[in-house]
Each structure stands twice: as structure tokens, then as C-alpha cells.
Amino acid sequence: MFKSRMLALGLPLVSIFFNGVVADAATRIPNGCRQNVFLTISGNIGKTTNGAKNAYEMSEREFLALPTSTVTTSTPWTPRSDFVGPLLSRVLGEVDAKGKKLRLVALDDFSVKVDADYLEKYGTILATSKSGIRLTIRDFGPVFVMYPRDSFKNELDTPAAASYLVWQLCGIEVE
Incomplete structure (x- = not known):
């Protein structure tokens, strides 16, 4: 009782x-993300939608309208899957990014600094789906930074490289 x-x-x-x-x-x-904005890109960029914050606040509709690429790979947290999303270089080009250092910011406040050339070298995408299913916040989304890890094992299958596979990406700061 x-x-x-x-x-x-x-x-x-x-x-x-x-x-x-x-x-x-x-x-x-x-810090580095904005409420009700799908992806915020700020810093050393030539095109802004929010001049006061020197940021380009990309809507979900605008982001999903970008041409996509597919990366088939596994990660330390997922089996081999087809990840689909726009190339990081395309997204940075949309805002006329001028810097070569990026700080990738996630919804859980995780952030990591990385050289843009390093990520672009491997055809890094900003994935919004995995094996045909849209990524959600509960499943690495809405945006998951992804590159072909399995194709470049020596370079990309390292703890340092794994830290660049940022899930729940909400902001990119360009330096």
C-alpha cells in the first residue's frame, strides 16, 4: 500500500x-545559433540577412532547396548509410564566406573549430537525411555534418576527425 x-x-x-x-x-x-532559424552562418561572410548580427539566417525551405549530394559511409554512431544534403562548400558559397576557419555549433552547445579546406577536400555535406529518412533532433538532425569516412580510413577514421561529424548543427561561424 x-x-x-x-x-x-x-x-x-x-x-x-x-x-x-x-x-x-x-x-x-x-551562442552561434538563432531561434526559429534552420542554420545560422555568421562571421566573415559577404551576404547577410541580419546585418546587426552579421549573419545569414537560412530558413529550412531555403536550405532544402539547395542541390544535394550523397555520402555513403558509416560513423562511430551509425551503420553504413546513405547521407544526403548540400555540399558544405555550396552552403558557404551561398553566403560568400571569406574565412578559412569554421566553428561548427550544435544545439547541445558542442562546438569545434576546423579548417574549411580540410572539410571541403573530402566533399563534406550537411546531411538532412539518412537512408531516405529525414533526420530529426532525436536522430542526429536536423543537420549532420558528414564526409566519406569509409573511403578515407587513414585520414578520417580518427578521434580528431570524428569530432568534426557534428550532429544537430545549428550554426557555422566563419573566421
Whole structure:
């Protein structure tokens, strides 16, 4: 009897706590990203949509309208799959990116700096689907930085290279 009462009282409290945590996480936007923007590209760029922030705030519709490429590879977290999305170089070209250093920013506040030439050398894409299924926040999306890791094992199958496979990408800062 006591156990069932504790469960009856405790579960709603736990639920309220977790709902508050999830709601807080959903409203907190990392530095380098913008609320209600699919992908924010900022910094040393020649084309902006938000001059005050020196940023190009790309909508989902605009991003999905870009020509796509396919990368078939595995990652440390996924089996061999077909990833589809626009080339990183194409996205950077859309905003007239002038810098060669990038800081890739994820929704969970993870960020990593990388040389743009390094990523472009391998045909890096910004994937929005995996094996024909649209990526969601729960499944590495909405944008997952991807390159052909399996095709360049010596260069790309390293812990450092794996750190550039940023999922939940929401921002790119160009230096």
C-alpha cells in the first residue's frame, strides 16, 4: 500500500521535473545559433540577412532547396548509410564566406573549430537525411555534418576527425 502511494505521488513530481528540464532545454539556444532559424552562418561572410548580427539566417525551405549530394559511409554512431544534403562548400558559397576557419555549433552547445579546406577536400555535406529518412533532433538532425569516412580510413577514421561529424548543427561561424 505504502509503495503504491509513493509511486502515485512520486511519478507526477518526476514528470513535472523532467517536463521543466525539457522545456528549458528547448528554449535555450546556444551562442552561434538563432531561434526559429534552420542554420545560422555568421562571421566573415559577404551576404547577410541580419546585418546587426552579421549573419545569414537560412530558413529550412531555403536550405532544402539547395542541390544535394550523397555520402555513403558509416560513423562511430551509425551503420553504413546513405547521407544526403548540400555540399558544405555550396552552403558557404551561398553566403560568400571569406574565412578559412569554421566553428561548427550544435544545439547541445558542442562546438569545434576546423579548417574549411580540410572539410571541403573530402566533399563534406550537411546531411538532412539518412537512408531516405529525414533526420530529426532525436536522430542526429536536423543537420549532420558528414564526409566519406569509409573511403578515407587513414585520414578520417580518427578521434580528431570524428569530432568534426557534428550532429544537430545549428550554426557555422566563419573566421
